[in-house]
Amino acid sequence: MKLIALTFLPAINAFTTSGFRSITSHEARSSPMAVSSSTGKKSQMDLAADFESTSPSEVTQDQAEVVLVGCGAPNRGMGWYHAVQMLEGRCPSASLDYIIEPWFLGPGATSPGGPEFNEWAETIKSEHKTTFLSSVDDLPPADKPRVALISGRTADNPRLLGECIAKGCKCIYLEKPGAPTVKELEEMKAEAEEAGIEVLMGYNKVSLIYNSKKRLCVQPVLMLQRCMVQLCIFFVLKNVCKYVRKTREFAETVPGSHVTFVSNNAYENTPESLGECFERNAEGMLKNMAIHELALLVSFYDVTVENIESVTADKEFSSMQTLKGPSGKEFTDFDKIKFTIKTKTGKEVSVQADRCGGTDSYATVSDASGEELFRYWMPDEEDKKNVQALQTKYPTAMPYFFTQDPDYVTVKERVAKHTVTGDEAEGVATIGVAVETLRVAEYLTPTLMEQLQ
Template sequence: MADVDATPAGNVVEVIFIGCGRPNFSMGWTHLEQMLREPLASLAAVVGVVEPYYLSEACVPGEDAELFREYVAAHKDLRFVPSCTALAKELPAVAPGRVRAAIISTRTPDVLPAFQGAVLELGCRAVYLEKPGAATVAHLDDIAQLAEKHQVDVVVGYNRNVSLHVRRALAFAKEREADMGTPPSVTLLHGNPFCDKEMNEVFRRCRPGLFYDMACHELAIAVGFFGLTAAGYSELRVDKASSLQAVHGGITDFVRAAFSLRPAPGAEPIGFQIDRQAGSFNGIDVDGRRFLSGEPPLLYTNPLQSLSSHIALNYDQYVEAKRIFLSALAPVNARAAMPAAAPAAAPRVAPTAPAPSIS
């Protein structure tokens, strides 16, 4: 392993990545690639990358493993290790005047132990969790309790909420209602670029399912901008003709799901179209006009072999979410130097409504 300076000068924030995954494709790799470029590179220093699969004995030799080895070889300035325990042996304690943060992009079932390692072994006091945050509400409660005990700031990367396409769609919807005198129809869109032969792996990797893995983003938009709550929604209707529930690799899940609901009493219904096989995009349809992520809009069909051409550079919401997170850590660092105060109440996570099943 290369001799890497653990605390580069000039950066108050140290960032550890837990979960890199397959180069050119995985979300962990995407976060890391964006962190190495401006506008994020000047906000923090990457002091370690924990990759629990490709650096483990469980890794299956093949093209993906070779891609990862090549990526490591091309980034000798980064410290790659197989576990939080291994990284803790190499990193010094967090220096005065600095704050250490983690960006966790492991498989969803592995988020809780990764969070525990980041906080208890690596001394992280700010953590960015890739959605949906954890595999279960119980795990989210465990994370919240540990965060409260150690005064750790935690965010979940529902990055659509800061995306340009969402702002444009909401502005157009407001203009449309003013012009027409009635609220426009709104449908939240999300596509992934996978084909039939990939469904076994997609269903396995993306457990506990499409509503946790994909629809959570659109539900977060509905919560943030349309008043959706677990207790307040009504009139849930599933479009069975546009939805498909299937079994792949012994796992039952949705390939695509189309539904609508009234997010709150008195609110207008909104639609959802979530499809694992529609191409690579997310967006909002307002009265037939589509506002899509990326500049230019991203419309890639399946199968998509590499996300590197667009996801590492052009997904504005991914960069903006991390920019907000990292920029906010200066107050966190200042707070660490202040006398200890009574900890705030731990955040609570409302139980989610069960996903509709198609018979």
């Protein structure tokens, strides 16, 4: 099976395979979610711990035909790192047969990153059976189950989704955030549903899972109240599972506890570095870097646009700048932001994101007086050995690739295996979750910008 890579914004939907219908936006926004346990015996934390230790099953026969759409520059593009993992054979159910890169194989061939990409492409073509194309339209008919991995520019995703559907993709793996706007993401969701195509999301902190009886259920670990059907939500990735599970587990032992999720990138704190970041991620920090944290808030803390009572920016920490990107155009975004959300149902939680904060992310638990009692890092000590090995192997690559390396492998393997065998893609979120998360991001961005002016 071949995998097609494309980058998409998160959206909300329920699986339509195995006879389950998609929920409507009205249902998703007005109906409480039914909650049930898949075992009826273990606690929510026991269930999370069990799932944390699972790994993808290896395939002994067929592979999915993977089409990666939007590779990006070597050592910088998320699509490039997806390709590296598959070419190294770390996703046994995925055969990376096609890489589609419209920019570097077209008008951007001599632009920054272009020569490096084309040199890398020549090496890959000589060592593997991967075909490089400049357009989805150039794909031949699929002769095996085909999955597209969309990891390109967010603004291109609505068009790329339609093109991939037209080229016979059975399943689409859409990288966050999925689309520039909620409206576009909802339209993409509807287009895929009409074509009978499943869209799974590259969220590596919150995911959906089906139990062995093919019944949708909700593990209490992740409470998502937006769906009318019974969704089974769980942690898909080992690092993230530990990072979130251990934090929430400790918070439950502290009366009046307050959780803060902290996400860091390692860009240089210069106008040139941040300007390039702002232009390349033009959808903005909350739709890009911090989208995973917002998905956690939607899933665990009842955060929805309708249920937000207040959002307050930490003005002392936060910073917003207007900078020129490589094109000369100006972009306004947060280079760092911290805010606290209070919900109408009594929940309170904080998020902190810093483009220049370093390579590691973490979560903290404070007591009612504000004293920090607990901090858990991602990666933890157990995972740092893998990070160090990858840093040695790819010394100029983006640091965040390495901290989440096992997570990326797990999601791709499960999506590819699902495409081949029809087995449920355990722990992988649907486009439906992405829609609700993007709604929150669109609400928060202007609200926080106004507070910082």
